[in-house]
Amino acid sequence: MLNHSLIVRTAPQEVPAACANCGGRTAGICAALDTAGLEEISHETRRTAVRPHDMLYHEGDSAQSVVMLMRGVAKLTRQLPNGRQQVVGFRFAGDILGFTTRRSFASDAEMLTEGQVCRISRLDFEGMLARFPATQRRLIDLCSQELAEAQEQLVTVGRRQAEQRVAAFLIALAEAARRRGQSYDVLDMPMTRAEIGDLLGLALETVSRAFTQLKKRGFVKELGRGRVELPDIPALAAMAEGDIE
Amino acid sequence: MLNHSLIVRTAPQEVPAACANCGGRTAGICAALDTAGLEEISHETRRTAVRPHDMLYHEGDSAQSVVMLMRGVAKLTRQLPNGRQQVVGFRFAGDILGFTTRRSFASDAEMLTEGQVCRISRLDFEGMLARFPATQRRLIDLCSQELAEAQEQLVTVGRRQAEQRVAAFLIALAEAARRRGQSYDVLDMPMTRAEIGDLLGLALETVSRAFTQLKKRGFVKELGRGRVELPDIPALAAMAEGDIE
DNA sequence: CGGTGTCTTGACGGTACTCAAAATCTGTGG
DNA sequence: CCACAGATTTTGAGTACCGTCAAGACACCG
Numbered sequence: 001m002l003n004h005s006l007i008v009r010t011a012p013q014e015v016p017a018a019c020a021n022c023g024g025r026t027a028g029i030c031a032a033l034d035t036a037g038l039e040e041i042s043h044e045t046r047r048t049a050v051r052p053h054d055m056l057y058h059e060g061d062s063a064q065s066v067v068m069l070m071r072g073v074a075k076l077t078r079q080l081p082n083g084r085q086q087v088v089g090f091r092f093a094g095d096i097l098g099f100t101t102r103r104s105f106a107s108d109a110e111m112l113t114e115g116q117v118c119r120i121s122r123l124d125f126e127g128m129l130a131r132f133p134a135t136q137r138r139l140i141d142l143c144s145q146e147l148a149e150a151q152e153q154l155v156t157v158g159r160r161q162a163e164q165r166v167a168a169f170l171i172a173l174a175e176a177a178r179r180r181g182q183s184y185d186v187l188d189m190p191m192t193r194a195e196i197g198d199l200l201g202l203a204l205e206t207v208s209r210a211f212t213q214l215k216k217r218g219f220v221k222e223l224g225r226g227r228v229e230l231p232d233i234p235a236l237a238a239m240a241e242g243d244i245e
Numbered sequence: 246m247l248n249h250s251l252i253v254r255t256a257p258q259e260v261p262a263a264c265a266n267c268g269g270r271t272a273g274i275c276a277a278l279d280t281a282g283l284e285e286i287s288h289e290t291r292r293t294a295v296r297p298h299d300m301l302y303h304e305g306d307s308a309q310s311v312v313m314l315m316r317g318v319a320k321l322t323r324q325l326p327n328g329r330q331q332v333v334g335f336r337f338a339g340d341i342l343g344f345t346t347r348r349s350f351a352s353d354a355e356m357l358t359e360g361q362v363c364r365i366s367r368l369d370f371e372g373m374l375a376r377f378p379a380t381q382r383r384l385i386d387l388c389s390q391e392l393a394e395a396q397e398q399l400v401t402v403g404r405r406q407a408e409q410r411v412a413a414f415l416i417a418l419a420e421a422a423r424r425r426g427q428s429y430d431v432l433d434m435p436m437t438r439a440e441i442g443d444l445l446g447l448a449l450e451t452v453s454r455a456f457t458q459l460k461k462r463g464f465v466k467e468l469g470r471g472r473v474e475l476p477d478i479p480a481l482a483a484m485a486e487g488d489i490e
Numbered sequence: 491c492g493g494t495g496t497c498t499t500g501a502c503g504g505t506a507c508t509c510a511a512a513a514t515c516t517g518t519g520g
Numbered sequence: 521c522c523a524c525a526g527a528t529t530t531t532g533a534g535t536a537c538c539g540t541c542a543a544g545a546c547a548c549c550g
Contacts, residue, residue: 078400081486086400101389106396129385133378136385140374143388144346150395151351155323155331158402158446162506193529201403203507208530225515241326407538438497448539453498470547 045118056109056117057098063105066125067097072115073190076107077198087199089149090191092176096142099125112190157201160242165200166210168240170220174230185233190226290363301354301362302343308350310364312342317360318435321352322443332444334394335436337421341387344370357435402446405487410445411455413485415465419475430478435471 047070050056056067059079069091076088076097088107091097097109099122120128129136149172156168174184193211194204202210214220219236221229230236238244292315295301301312304324314336321333321342333352336342342354344367374381394417401413419429438456439449447455459465464481466474475481483489 078396080400080404081488084404086404088396088399101386106393129382133381136378136381137374139385140381140388141346143385143392147388147392147395148351150392150399151323151333154333154395154398154402155325157399158444159325159329159331192527199403204528205508205530206506208528209506212530243326437495449496450498450540451538453496454538457498 045120047116047118050111050115050117052111052113054111056111057105059106059108060104062103063098063100063122065119065121066099067109068118068120069093069095069097070116070118072111072113072117073188074109074111074115075191075195076109078107085198086201087195089153089199090173090176092180094180099139112195153199156240160240162200162202162206163210163213164240164242165202166196166207166214167219167236169196169200170214170228170230171233171237171240174233185231186223186227186229188226189228290365292361292363295356295360295362297356297358299356301356302350304351304353305349307348308343308345308367310366311344311370312354313363313365314338314340314342315361315363317356317358318433319354319356319360320436320440321354323352330443331446332440334398334444335418335421337425339425344384357440398444401485405485407445407447407451408455408458409485409487410447411441411452411459412464412481414441414445415459415473415475416478416482416485419478430476431468431472431474433471434473 045068050072056074057063057065059077071093074091074095074097076091077085078088079085090112091109093115098105100106129139152172156165160168173189174187177187178184191199192204193207196202197204197207200207211220211222214236215222219230219232219239221231223229235244290313295317301319302308302310304322316338319336319340319342321336322330323333324330335357336354338360343350345351374384397417401410405413418434419432422432423429436444437449438452441447442449442452445452456465456467459481460467464475464477464484466476468474480489
């Protein structure tokens with residue numbers, strides 16, 4: 001339980017440069033590379049299509065490569081001895097998964113949706129870090145962001161009750177969509193109640209009841225198949241903070 | 246709730262170099278500096294004695310300086326709107342506090358014990374990062390460690406019940422002592438039941454009851470005033486994992 | 491020795507978990 | 521297009537764990 005991983009989140013719209021071999025989309029760390037660096041990294045990446053339930057890597061596996069999630073949604077989980085799982089977080093297009101300074105991955109990474117990933121070997125990634133110091137600075141920024149989210153999640157799980165936790169989850173989901181430049185009042189939510197529960201430390205039934213309540217209050221509408229509308233985000237945020245009700 | 250901080254933990258015994266102006270103790274980032282770097286940073290640090298309840302910085306304050314904790318124990322907390330607090334973590338001698346890529350600190354930092362700190366202005370710290378790329382690599386490693394602990398804490402708060410959480414807390418405390426090269430079967434525990442509860446998402450009474458149980462089972466002995474003995478760490482770890490009882 | 495802060499223990503109630511069953515949705519094949 | 525199987529979601533009932541309130545014990549300090 002003492003191994004660890006560094007899973008960083010990128011902010012594409014803050015990143016002007018494009019990653020050569022990654023379909024023209026801007027992907028995280030690439031922003032810190034100059035032309036020579038992009039040229040170099042483009043020889044070292046492989047692009048793959050992935051489908052729901054595909055495992056990107058397993059907890060404990062030798063961390064041979066880093067994965068850039070180009071399209072789709074993935075979940076990071078840690079297995080517990082009693083057979084249950086803790087969802088450590090969800091990751092979206094533009095995020096980097098599986099970078100760690102340790103030998104092995106600290107969590108499972110599983111796709112929730114279809115998508116595409118770029119893989120780069122850890123050796124090449126490390127080499128890139130050594131040759132382009134600017135990428136290191138960028139990794140620190142990304143890690144900083146990641147850490148902030150983990151701490152925020154700690155507050156959610158530690159000090160809020162069920163309905164507040166679900167509200168906080170929805171706010172975080174909207175914030176992630178906003179950062180990717182997508183609409184954030186109507187957004188994709190491809191995760192199941194069970195997976196949300198495993199993130200929030202709640203039973204899936206409790207998550208379901210919380211959604212029912214939030215829908216009754218008019219804070220959430222479900223538009224069918226993993227798509228939700230948040231008609232009043234400020235009110236939802238206030239509820240997550242415990243300011244109302 | 247969307248600001249963030251990077252608070253990194255060092256591992257002194259893995260760090261051969263010494264920080265010139267820091268009393269000969271090895272302190273985190275310094276390991277990545279060559280002689281010129283040490284010379285330079287030694288001009289930029291200030292040493293201060295601190296006492297219990299001293300605030301090292303406040304959440305939201307402009308992040309003007311980075312704090313190296315040379316001696317003592319501090320807690321990092323985030324305030325919640327309803328007046329309660331979440332303890333994000335405890336920090337020990339050798340840890341670096343308050344480094345962030347954002348403008349302001351993401352948490353309060355308060356001393357629990359007497360101690361000593363070195364301060365370096367953020368500007369100088371950033372300058373050092375720019376001039377000595379090796380320090381960036383080291384910051385990434387430290388951040389990686391920090392993130393792993395936050396995720397571990399998520400598992401603890403999300404999926405364990407009260408007695409398991411307290412057991413996991415004690416194991417983490419012992420692990421932190423081990424990393425600092427101290428004894429880990431007998432160790433200092435200067436935090437109150439309330440502070441432990443605010444870390445674990447439990448009421449202080451629940452923490453107290455859990456300690457009573459653990460003492461009855463013989464997993465913990467209290468040696469008076471903030472000092473505990475862990476006679477059977479493997480059993481304690483098994484309990485934290487939910488393997489026994 | 492009193493005052494303050496911390497810790498312990500007890501009683502009670504509420505939130506959320508568990509177990510269970512029904513309802514709804516989704517995709518597949520006839 | 522419809523029927524069906526499987527997965528997911530919803531809802532209900534009962535219970536357990538933990539939070540809250542309260543009182544007393546204990547330790548520390550002036």
